[in-house]
Amino acid sequence: MDLETINTSLAEIWTAFPEVRARMERHDDYMTTSRMEEFARATTDAFSEGNTERAVEYLAFMSKRLANCSPVELEYMDVYYVESLFWPHGTDAARVGWQHVPENLKELFVEFHGRPPL
Secondary structure (H helix, E strand, O other), rough: OOOOHHHHHHHHHHHHHHHHHHHOOOOOOOHHHHHHHHHHHHHHHHHOOHHHHHHHHHHHHHHHHHHOOOHHHHHHHHHHOHHHHOOOOOOHHHHHHHHHOOOOHHHHHHHHHHHHHH
């Protein structure tokens, strides 16, 4: 992994969504994968808490990034963000949230899991 590129991506998330920074920084600096998974959990939690607007903002941000990212960022967002969304599967967060997931993120999710999270 290109650590500089990943750290830049994480910093851009923190700039856009300062409310998730403390949550992501619970993980050590070198745990960038855990930090990205934490952003996926924040997205899922927003749906669970009924904050659909916030969750949709997170998803839209990631979808836009995915559309113009480097191969390193693609792998990172796919493996540590998209694959971790709606975990555990079959929850209310998944039932509410899946319909709001942009198509490019849905494709990655289904490609890995073999089906939607419902």
